[in-house]
Amino acid sequence: MLLCDFHIHTTYSDGSVELRRTIDLFGQAGFDVIAITDHVVNGDNSLGKLAHRFRYSVTAANFNLYLSHIKEEAERAWDKYGMLVIPGVEITKNHLTIENSAHMLIIDVKDFIPACLSYEEIFLEAKKQNALTIACHPHYMSAKSDRDTLFLWNNREKYARYIDAWEIANRDDVFNVISLKKYPYIANSDFHKPRHLYSWKTLLNCAKDIDAIKQCIKHNKGVALTLFRN
């Protein structure tokens, strides 16, 4: 089984660990597959503007640099650890109310996708790039969290067909509603700090290559969850 984490932030957005160190943290811990998914924040409201102001977002201007840096590190990770690193982004649509906010991972992204596009446009663009779309922390999280993003779940009738998988677990939270709806699922750390390494993860029973991994997640076969602890 491949030990995987598809939701990882670095200092390209609001993570506290730079890309190279992040890769090393996961490589040193024996991971097989990870996706680097820094935020691409919508800049069309005050929250988004603040994120851009404080450089908590990958932008159209630095996207190519971001991608080439990931590619360079992916080669190093493969040579050193035998770990597959997939480029991705977390499209971050933040609004003042949690009902209007949504975060979604685009795994194996090739070109920049602005977060201010409509949901349909974002999903279709992701499909065009043959990328995987994952709904992040789609339901209420633990009491301490201020990151609830309910839009996709509340509008699942409309958007579920675009979504390849849903996060059934994010860091320490588990969303049983995903199980009840029988949606395809994965579990991720939403890594921002080194301590987040120890959290929910995905185990995949497939070959260690990007196409096999995408198929495995989409078809939701050979997918298991594990609470990775030391």
Next chain:
Amino acid sequence: MILLWIFAGITLFGITGYMLQMIAVRSYMDTPNSGEGMRFPRSFPPVSILKPLKGLDDGLFDNLASFCNLDYPQYQLIFALQNQNDPAYKVVQKIKEKYPSKDITIVIEHCDEGLNPKVNNLIPAYKRAKHELILISDSNVRVEKDYLTDISQHMDDPSVGLVSNMIKGVSGRSLGAFMENLHLNSFIVGSVCFLDKYLKLPCVIGKSMLMRKNDLEAIGGFRGVKDFLAEDYIIGERIHKLGKRVVLSNHLINNVNEYWGVKRFINRHTRWGKLRWQIGGAKYISELAGNAVFISLMPMALTPASRLSVLLAATAVSVKIAHDYYIGKKLRTDMNPLLYLLSPVKDLIIGFVWFVPLLSNTVAWRGNRYIIGKDSVLSPMPETGMWVFKHKVFSAIRAKLA
């Protein structure tokens, strides 16, 4: 005023200790590692390296990989785990795949013969050791290519029974890790050099112990130390009693501590303090007396502040920062010089931690709780009585705070 002078006297005692530590460390570090005084041509006997593993240490992959890159003709690497679900298992599998030409054995065997979990890992590993020389090496150390060549030369001398190494803390990236590395690179290294140089006490650091199977078996093997928390100290002492020399090599090995919280730092040194209190008894008092920073701050806490008490504290703090910086330079550590300013804060914490062993003799280690007795003998936590009540109360408080 009398109180102030008493504390000033003890502070002076501590500062003298710092000076002696600096001299001891300098004399160790200025001695060449290899060659000098050794017989040539020297032999390179094959070595079995026993690596007990539990969980993910910081930089585990690189730590283990460094043992696959040793510049040594013949050695066997044995990675020992208690079960396949240990997260370290995936890492050792990757190491084995990456170095197919190396003689690597992965041992997965549950062993609960003793109460020391490290020794429980070593017992199955030892059964697979092919060579006469065995090296016990912790999973949180990283070594250079010439490590084995350097330390094994001591074994050319048949009077040597055990070789252990000085360690330095490296790669800190968080507050707890900085404190841990500062403490290793000042108090631990300084004390070990001090004891070895001036008091000729056999000092063994369990992170690296090279010995012969014959000697180990003569002292009762690993089973003989299965219920000791300080198995390294006991092995060293018993080998010394066999009439063999215990050598402290000045080949520095890196103890990797990257992302530690302050709590983990405090927990480790509380455990080590309990261990030294149980082994050293009254000698343990010298540790507090030797903590000049903590002692020099006492007059300010216990009496109205005066110019003299401030001067005393400022002197002790400055000397300690200079002491730690000097030893750090000698050890060629990777610490940012500004971090040495943390040293007095660390010593203050260690001063408070010093009192814990006087009040409690229970330890939590690798997920288990024990009572620690004389010479660090472990006994299981009783299922009834005050201990359980105390444990339940503390657990409940911890759960509430989590």
